[in-house]
Amino acid sequence: MREFWLKPSVAATFLPDHYSKTTLASGNHLFLGLNCFEPEQSQAVHTHAEADKFYLVLSGNARMIVGGTARDATPGELIWAPAGVPHGVERARERTVMLVGIAPAPKG
Amino acid sequence: MREFWLKPSVAATFLPDHYSKTTLASGNHLFLGLNCFEPEQSQAVHTHAEADKFYLVLSGNARMIVGGTARDATPGELIWAPAGVPHGVERARERTVMLVGIAPAPKG
Numbered sequence: 001m002r003e004f005w006l007k008p009s010v011a012a013t014f015l016p017d018h019y020s021k022t023t024l025a026s027g028n029h030l031f032l033g034l035n036c037f038e039p040e041q042s043q044a045v046h047t048h049a050e051a052d053k054f055y056l057v058l059s060g061n062a063r064m065i066v067g068g069t070a071r072d073a074t075p076g077e078l079i080w081a082p083a084g085v086p087h088g089v090e091r092a093r094e095r096t097v098m099l100v101g102i103a104p105a106p107k108g
Numbered sequence: 109m110r111e112f113w114l115k116p117s118v119a120a121t122f123l124p125d126h127y128s129k130t131t132l133a134s135g136n137h138l139f140l141g142l143n144c145f146e147p148e149q150s151q152a153v154h155t156h157a158e159a160d161k162f163y164l165v166l167s168g169n170a171r172m173i174v175g176g177t178a179r180d181a182t183p184g185e186l187i188w189a190p191a192g193v194p195h196g197v198e199r200a201r202e203r204t205v206m207l208v209g210i211a212p213a214p215k216g
Contacts, residue, residue, distance in 0.1 A: 006186040006187075008186050077115060078113075080133040083135060083136055101138065102138075
């Protein structure tokens with residue numbers, strides 16, 4: 001069953017005017033996707049009141065904000081944004097790909 | 109807030125007789141942890157009837173089973189095991205570290 005075996009890095013897509021969102025897998029409980037940033041692109045700080053979220057940086061470097069603290073995030077770093085904690089991407093310093101997971105999965 | 113910024117690779121631990129489980133983050137909706145395998149260690153095929161799960165191979169190489177199909181999984185590969193789909197690790201071919209996510213988070 002091919003859809004059980006995924007290669008996130010090859011699913012990366014980029015847009016000129018805004019960061020790109022890609023769906024990798026979506027179940028009844030968990031959503032997995034990519035957020036892909038060109039240099040200088042950002043994601044507004046926002047909060048999921050009823051969902052836990054994580055980002056895992058797969059490539060690149062981005063200045064991220066979680067819970068009011070900003071830090072540069074690099075490959076291999078996991079950013080944990082549990083329900084109620086504001087999070088976003090202030091600025092990608094270079095082309096950056098992040099695996100993102102959200103639970104419960106947003107209703108389509 | 110230090111606990112929002114995690115480095116999964118440095119949290120890896122290994123046991124001589126069985127694969128090791130480590131918790132990275134656990135919220136009301138999503139659990140994130142590591143499964144770490146020494147060569148030849150395995151994880152019995154099992155099914156979560158009411159939870160979606162993924163593995164992301166961070167390092168190593170392991171023969172995995174999902175939905176009745178076995179394949180070698182290497183760094184950067186994401187294995188998606190939605191609710192009801194049997195999954196496990198037949199055999200680690202070398203020392204292997206996997207990020208694991210489960211939603212809903214198991215009740216402690």
